[in-house]
Amino acid sequence: MSTTDSTDPAKLLQPRSTAVANTEFGNHTNLHQGDQNIGQSNVHVTYNYGTWVSQNASFDYDGDQSSGACWTVPFGRNKDFIGRELVLNRLLEIIPPDADKDDCQQIAIEGLGGIGKTQIALEAAFRIRDKYKDCHVFWVPAIDISTFENAYREIGRALKIHGIDDTQADVKQLVKAALSGCNNKWLLIIDNADDVDLFSTNKAALSNLLPFSLMGSILFTTRNDEVSQKLDIRRESIIRLSELGRSEAVEMLQKGLSAHQISDIQSMISLLDFLADLPLAIKQASAYMVKTGIKVTRYLEYCSSSDERLIELLSKDFEDRARYKSTDARNPVATTWLISFNDISRSKPLAAKYLQHMSLLAEKNISKHLLPLDDEMEAYEAIGVLRAYAFISERAEKGSYDIHRLVRLVMQNWLVKEGGLKICSTSVMQRLSIAYPHPDHANKDAWTKILPHALVALKYQEHSSDMEARLRVMYDVSRSILLLGRYKDAEQLWRQTVDLYTTALGIEHPYTLASRSSLAKALYGQGKNEEAKHIHQQTLELRIKVLGAEHPDTLLSRTNLANTLYSQDQYKEAEKMYQQTFELQVQVLGAEHPNTLFSMYNIASVAYRQGRYKEAEQLFQKTLELRVKVLGPEHHDTLFTMNGLAIILYLQGQYKEAEQIFKQTLALQTKVLGIEHPGTIYSIYNLACVSYRQGRYEEAEQLFQQTLELRCKVLGPEHPDTVSSSEKLELSKKEQVLGAEDPELLLSRESLAQCTKEQVFLAEHSNMLLSQAVDSDTVISRENILLGKKEIDFFGLLQNIYSFIYLKLCSTTP
Known part of the structure; x- marks a missing residue:
């Protein structure tokens, strides 16, 4: 910087200074990083200010601070400001001019x-004023170039800069020069610096109108991290805000409300969950409740009644003395975000497209691969824009993102109102139909990550114009839910899928028939055997007609129908059909084909049900060896075969051998299927039985307890297992009155053993559900009675106790 008097910026602010023309100053924009440029040899950067002093403007600033520091903050102090002390403490460490x-x-x-x-910047301004009496504090809304210039004019008037109200004066350059040469401390707060174009690198950009002085500090508030990047603000000097802590959110919500409005603490907590602890949303809710006098409970009902009602509440304006009154800076949360969205739409259309796309997916863990395919660099730039506005955040797992819950809701509403739902829903369905792998147990990790997003997208499927993509996603999602053992949910999805395929392809199309078969399996999994049998019978007849009697799918339908006969204790009929199917599969598919091995397993199961244990053991052993060879030791079908073999060993009194296999099976099922899969739950139950049989009662009790809790959660109170438990509970009550060996009770126990539906394993492979017996205590009870033994049915008694716990759990589960 020149040291001559004519180019010394400090003299511009001396009292009653003379006119100045064609002054040249050091370019502060290259010095704001301090030591990065200062001290480098042979570096000299200048900037010509002649353009704004050509009218011989002069300055009349009173440098004497006895009259007090200048203050142009347009708001009063927010007396209801809450929390954020850690943020404020950090801020007050770095924004004082002498920091x-x-x-x-x-x-x-x-x-x-x-x-x-x-609000944080406002509170910081008042704290700086209180602590530094001689520090000027200036406030500039950067909503647009007009609000920026008007605020600079107010600063010029506060500093008494001569010519500031001259119609020919360049107000922005005058104030810049004045603050750059000011000998007193100052803090300049530039609020709402969101428009990155206003802070670009061209000569007219606002970034070139910022003063530089070692006596000053500049604080920006922005929704857009790109602005911070354009201004080259050091990462250490950027404070990123998150939602309020829950205690702070509770305190903010309670402000202004009466005691009777906030009497329900749980409703208050639930409401804050809905509002995602967002300060503006909380203040908006509080203002509405103050205005209407309604309780938090009623406001929560409004929010939870529908997404449309929540959007309506988020769109209501409210009075707030600490926010701008212009039409472009209105209060409501929804409006606030839509302004940012409109900015994004103009500057980065691909980012706007991605935000719309994400709004029709689940809010958590959105993989980049679920977004429309674009140039990789363009895609990363678009995602960067959304991250910069804090609409989305990147997870620790790179390439995966979360969208803010309320932003997602606002965008969904925008799509509906602006007529963009059809295009967006179609795009989402098309992308999911490509990204979703055909679900099987082997690739469970892949499809379970996409499943939550597909379930959300299906809520908008009727808006999609791509029927092929819609059919594919619907089928994959329904199959996934069935594989997870969520049979009730699977039933609802498969009914929709069957209707969709029937309408689009016709009732005899192979895909329609496959969907009907899967619907029957979902029904079978819930114990709705008659309806499942009816659908399997119809499907078999149609497959024979369309595909032929020996087609692999037809043979699967025969197996499915046999399964329903098996579940209804029609063992001879089921065995005959299993045997016929097995022989055809050997001819058509080969002896080691997975479907052939299913039939071999089923024949073993039906032999076991009819008491032919040795025969069943040999068949299970042979099936297990072939499945290990063909499918591998961890395949879910191999695991079910291990369980079947263990049950046969158990029934023949080989407890230690059975227990070893049960433990191996449970460990592998937990790994492959998950702890809540019905097959895994039954393995826990089997292990509990064998532990009890060997006298390890405490261990058995813990396993029974775990089984009952999982059954209640996964299967629900209406599942046949629950019904069976209810019947056993009634028997337990009679035992307490009559005694365990009372003749009437023995007859009741025999009747119960004969009429109670036996529990089954449910497994799915290649569109086939297999029934697998596990209710060992029912079998043992029947044997003891038929042999005339007086041995007490200890498994039945134990089940009585746990049935009570089970029913209690079910009755208290939401």
């Missing part, structure tokens, strides 16, 4: 619209 003697600090507060950036 860095070698630089003019630039600090940014970043965060989602409505997160509380302006």
Whole structure:
């Protein structure tokens, strides 16, 4: 910087200074990083200010601070300001002008619209004023170039800069020069610096109108991290805001409300969950409740009644003295975000497209691969824009993102109102139909990550114009839910799928028939055997007609129908059909084909049910060896075969051998299927039985307890297992009155053993559900009675006790 008097910026602010023309100053924009440029040899950067002093403007600033520091903050102090002390403490460490003697600090507060950036900056301004009596504090809304210039004019008037109200004056350059040469401390707060175009690198950009002085600091608030990047603010000087802590959120919600409005603490907590602890949303809710006098409970009912009602509430304006009154800076949360969205739509259309796309997916863990395919660099830039606005956040697992819950809701509403739902829903369905792998147990990790997003997208499927993509996603999702053992949910999805395929392809199309078969399996899994049998019978007849009697799918239908006969204790009929199917599969598919091995397993199962244990053991052993060879030791079908073999060993009194296999099976099923799969739950039950039989009662009790809790959660109170438990509970009550060996009770126990539906394993492979017996105590009870033994049915008694716990759990589960 020149040291001559005519180019010394400090003289511009001397009292009653003379006119100045064609002045040249050091370019502060290259110095705001302090030591990065200062001290480098042979570096000299200048900037010509002649354009704005050509009218011989002069300055009349009173440098004497006895009259007090200047203050142009347009808001009063927010007496209801809550929390954020850690943020404020950090801010007050770095924004005082003397915090860095070698630089003019630039600090940014970043965060989602409505997160509380302006309120923190406002509180910081008052605290700086209170602590530094001689420090000027200036406030500039950077909503657009007009609000920026008007605020600069107010600063010029406060500093008494001559010519500031001259119609020919360049107000922005005048104020820049004045603050750059000011000998007193100052803090400049530039609020709502969201438009990255206003802070670009061209000569007219606002970034070129920022003063530089070692006596000053500049604090920005912005929704857009790109602005911070354009301004080259150091990462250490950026404070990123998140939602309020729960205690702070509770305190904010309670402000202004009467005691009777907030009497329900649980409703208050639930409401804050809905509002995602977002300050502006909380204040908006509180203002509405103050205005209407309704309780938190009623407001929560409004929010939870529908997404449309919540959007309506988020769109209501409210009075807030600490927010701008212009039409472009209105209060409601929804409006606040839509302004940012419109900015994105203009500057980065692909980012706007991605945000719309994400709004029709689940809010958590959205993989980049679920977004429309575009140039990789363009895609990363678009995602960067959404992250910069805090609409989305990147997870620790790179390439995976979360969308803010309320932002997602606002975008869904925008798509409906603006007529964009059809295009967006079609795009989402098309992308999911490509990204979703054909679900099987082997690739469970892959499809379970996509499943939550597909379930959300299916809510909007009727808006999609791509029927092929819609059919594919519907089928894959329904199959996935069936594989997870969620039979009730699977039933609802498969009914929709069957209707969709029937309408689109006709009732005899192979895909329609496959969907009908899967629907029957979902019914079978819930014990709705008659309806399942009816659908399997119809499907078999149609497959014979369309595909032929020996087609692999037809043979699967024969197996499915035999399964329903098996579940209804029609063992001879089921065995005959299993045997016929097995012989045809050997001819058509080969002896080691997975479907052939299913039939071999079923024949073993039906032999066991008819008491032919040795025969069943040999068949299970042979099936297990072939499945290990063909499918591998961890395949879910191999695991079910291990369980079947263990049950046969158990029934023949080989407890230690059975227990070893049960433990191996349970460990592998937990790994492959998950702890809540019905097959895994039954393995826990089997292990409990064998532990009890060997006298390890405490261990058995824990396993029974775990089984009952999982059954109640997964299968529900209406499942046949629950019904069976209810009947056994009634028997337990009679035992307490009559005694365990009373003749009437023995007859009741025999009747119960004969009429109670036996529990089954349910497994799915290649569109086939297999029934597998596990209710060992029922079998043992029947044997004891038929042999005339007086041995007490200890498994039945034990089940009585746990049935009571089971029913109690079910009755208290939401």
